[in-house]
Amino acid sequence: xxxxxxxxxxxxxxxxxxxxxxVTLLIEALNLRFxxxxxxxxxxxxxxxxxxxxxxxxxxxxxxxxxSLGLLKRLGLERCDSFVLFVxxxxxxxxxxxxxxxIWQWLREMSTRHSASPGPVRHSSRLS
Numbered sequence: 297x298x299x300x301x302x303x304x305x306x307x308x309x310x311x312x313x314x315x316x317x318x319v320t321l322l323i324e325a326l327n328l329r330f331x332x333x334x335x336x337x338x339x340x341x342x343x344x345x346x347x348x349x350x351x352x353x354x355x356x357x358x359x360x361x362x363x364s365l366g367l368l369k370r371l372g373l374e375r376c377d378s379f380v381l382f383v384x385x386x387x388x389x390x391x392x393x394x395x396x397x398x399i400w401q402w403l404r405e406m407s408t409r410h411s412a413s414p415g416p417v418r419h420s421s422r423l424s
Contacts, residue, residue, distance in 0.1 A: 312397035320390040327354060328382055357392075360384040 339351060355362065361384030368376055 312401065313394055316390050316393035316397055320386055320393055323389055324382055324386045327357075327385060328378070354385075357388045358385040360388070 339348070358381050361381040364380055364384070365377060368374060368380060
């Protein structure tokens with residue numbers, strides 16, 4: 297019986313991972329298309345808040361790729377910049393989405409478990 301529960305748990309974990317990997321691919325494709333590197337360089341001081349937020353999230357999600365650009369330049373692999381930024385953003389976004397989905401499922405499970413638990417038993421003071 298324990299093996300069945302473990303298999304169900306693994307299936308429940310695989311589902312959010314697949315969902316996160318597909319959604320992340322879409323997010324990163326949109327980031328690559330509309331927010332080419334460097335998205336935050338040269339932005340004027342009076343830009344809308346949402347543009348600054350978009351630039352900051354791009355930079356945060358692609359930080360390992362941005363940091364590795366110096367190494368790529370020293371190795372003469374500058375033509376791989378876009379690929380490295382895409383992969384680093386993909387890995388971090390996928391990890392973030394997986395964590396968010398798992399936490400969301402855990403919270404739903406906890407609320408379902410809490411609502412399904414019986415409350416205190418009340419005894420009637422009147423005899424029928």
